[in-house]
Amino acid sequence: MxxxxxxxxxxxxxxxxxxxxxxxxxxxxxxxxDIVYVELPEPGKVVAQxxxxxxxxxxxxxxxxxxxxxxxxTESNDELVDEPGKINEDAMGDGWFFKIRISDxxxxxDLLDKAAYxxxxxxxx
Amino acid sequence: MGSLPDQNAPEGGNPQGPLKKTPLHALxxxxxxxxxxxxxxxxxxxxxxGVLGEHQHTRAAAGLFDVSHMGQLRLHGAGRASALExxxxxxxxxxxxxxxxxxxxxxxxxxxxxxxxxxxAGDYLFLVVNGANKDGDLAHITAxxxxxITVEHRSGDALLALQGPGAAAVMARLAPDAEKLLFMxxxxxxxxxxxxxxxxxxxxxxxxxxxxxxGARAAELAxxxxxxxxxxxxxxxxRDSLRLEAGLCLHGHDIDNTTTPIEAGLNWSIQKxxxxxxxxxxxxxxxxxxxxxxxxxxxxxxxxxxxxxxEGTAILDAQGAAIGAITSxxxxxxxxxxxxxxxxxxxxxxxxxxxxxxxxxxxxxxxxAKMPFVPARYHRG
Numbered sequence: 001m002x003x004x005x006x007x008x009x010x011x012x013x014x015x016x017x018x019x020x021x022x023x024x025x026x027x028x029x030x031x032x033x034d035i036v037y038v039e040l041p042e043p044g045k046v047v048a049q050x051x052x053x054x055x056x057x058x059x060x061x062x063x064x065x066x067x068x069x070x071x072x073x074t075e076s077n078d079e080l081v082d083e084p085g086k087i088n089e090d091a092m093g094d095g096w097f098f099k100i101r102i103s104d105x106x107x108x109x110d111l112l113d114k115a116a117y118x119x120x121x122x123x124x125x
Numbered sequence: 126m127g128s129l130p131d132q133n134a135p136e137g138g139n140p141q142g143p144l145k146k147t148p149l150h151a152l153x154x155x156x157x158x159x160x161x162x163x164x165x166x167x168x169x170x171x172x173x174x175g176v177l178g179e180h181q182h183t184r185a186a187a188g189l190f191d192v193s194h195m196g197q198l199r200l201h202g203a204g205r206a207s208a209l210e211x212x213x214x215x216x217x218x219x220x221x222x223x224x225x226x227x228x229x230x231x232x233x234x235x236x237x238x239x240x241x242x243x244x245x246a247g248d249y250l251f252l253v254v255n256g257a258n259k260d261g262d263l264a265h266i267t268a269x270x271x272x273x274i275t276v277e278h279r280s281g282d283a284l285l286a287l288q289g290p291g292a293a294a295v296m297a298r299l300a301p302d303a304e305k306l307l308f309m310x311x312x313x314x315x316x317x318x319x320x321x322x323x324x325x326x327x328x329x330x331x332x333x334x335x336x337x338x339x340g341a342r343a344a345e346l347a348x349x350x351x352x353x354x355x356x357x358x359x360x361x362x363x364r365d366s367l368r369l370e371a372g373l374c375l376h377g378h379d380i381d382n383t384t385t386p387i388e389a390g391l392n393w394s395i396q397k398x399x400x401x402x403x404x405x406x407x408x409x410x411x412x413x414x415x416x417x418x419x420x421x422x423x424x425x426x427x428x429x430x431x432x433x434x435x436e437g438t439a440i441l442d443a444q445g446a447a448i449g450a451i452t453s454x455x456x457x458x459x460x461x462x463x464x465x466x467x468x469x470x471x472x473x474x475x476x477x478x479x480x481x482x483x484x485x486x487x488x489x490x491x492x493x494a495k496m497p498f499v500p501a502r503y504h505r506g
């Protein structure tokens with residue numbers, strides 16, 4: 001049983017048990033254009049919700065990625081370092097950034113469900 | 126995540142008034158261009174191929190750029206060459222008909238009001254200036270010219286650039302006379318029934334052409350060029366990454382009112398007679414810098430990791446002292462890594478000098494590198 005949530009800042013988190021897999025949305029990768037560089041957090045790093053913990057740069061600009069929830073990073077998708085274009089190809093799948101052990105599941109209530117996120121970006125297109 | 130690219134980012138923008146449209150605006154939209162404000166115009170930052178794909182296509186085949194936002198001016202009247210020389214440090218008097226030169230309009234401090242290309246078109250001098258600066262340039266030039274010399278702003282004309290190793294083959298099929306031009310020369314021609322003025326020049330480091338024509342005929346000519354198998358439409362994003370890899374300056378970023386041509390390493394654009402004689406705004410300062418060397422220089426900067434260093438990034442020396450800043454930087458698709466340029470204190474300007482770049486609070490290793498970052502392929506014959 002998994003559940004997907006989004007932030008207003010275009011991150012997604014797919015929750016399975018107490019582990020969340022995080023990335024940026026399809027809308028975000030479209031807006032960024034060709035991604036050429038990522039900086040990922042080290043496993044073991046402990047973060048609070050909304051902390052800055054990764055960077056993504058496209059040919060156009062640099063953007064910070066924030067933690068959607070508090071927790072400990074358990075894994076980073078190191079393949080992105082050599083192949084950042086995977087984020088453009090599959091933002092919601094192979095282009096995931098990191099996994100986080102969620103310390104407070106109540107924080108998920110601050111996030112948007114799929115319908116609410118789609119309504120948000122409909123206004124930004 | 127932090128802000129997505131600001132679709133309203135003022136890139137040398139004109140904050141007042143509605144955005145203007147080039148004669149090719151409708152074609153850019155039709156081709157799927159992602160339209161953004163630029164230099165007071167609404168223009169395509171990229172087409173469906175995307176910035177990376179457009180960049181690579183231009184270096185592999187040929188790209189068509191709408192650069193109609195740029196200012197096209199004609200200087201008329203007897204004595205126009207010497208009149209223009211009073212505003213810039215290039216030798217215009219010796220330009221043969223059909224020859225062109227890169228130069229800079231300077232201010233009294235030797236700073237660069239704008240950079241431009243001057244062509245001796247025979248009956249007049251043809252000036253191409255930056256879109257974001259053209260109104261200011263026009264006022265500046267008009268105010269300085271003596272009686273009898275007039276400036277005509279060709280605001281209704283369009284300008285197309287066809288760039289890349291495949292450009293010559295396209296031109297050979299459509300305008301065989303213009304295909305014989307050498308780099309930095311120009312001639313009147315006719316492409317597919319459209320009278321135009323063609324030069325062998327550009328802003329990508331590649332061989333290529335720029336074509337000036339009446340705006341009313343631009344869509345027709347663009348469609349003809351785009352019909353060639355080699356040619357794809359290219360947006361502003363790839364235009365910027367191409368010129369950065371080619372080591373070419375962008376006014377308002379790498380050069381501006383506060384940087385002199387000597388600090389910017391544009392000494393080659395000031396011919397011998399003008400160095401000796403002066404007679405342009407800021408001449409004493411520029412001549413002194415030619416003699417003694419400037420205190421800072423524009424250099425190529427190569428980050429040693431993979432993180433791009435953007436405009437405004439502080440540059441440190443090996444001991445951690447601040448010595449300058451990045452003025453343009455990003456990912457070089459053909460270079461295959463981050464590339465940048467910026468100003469450093471002259472003792473650090475030699476190739477391979479070690480530098481630090483302060484990116485998101487961390488100091489990343491980098492070094493001074495020769496430009497261009499990819500070899501230029503100008504057609505010099």
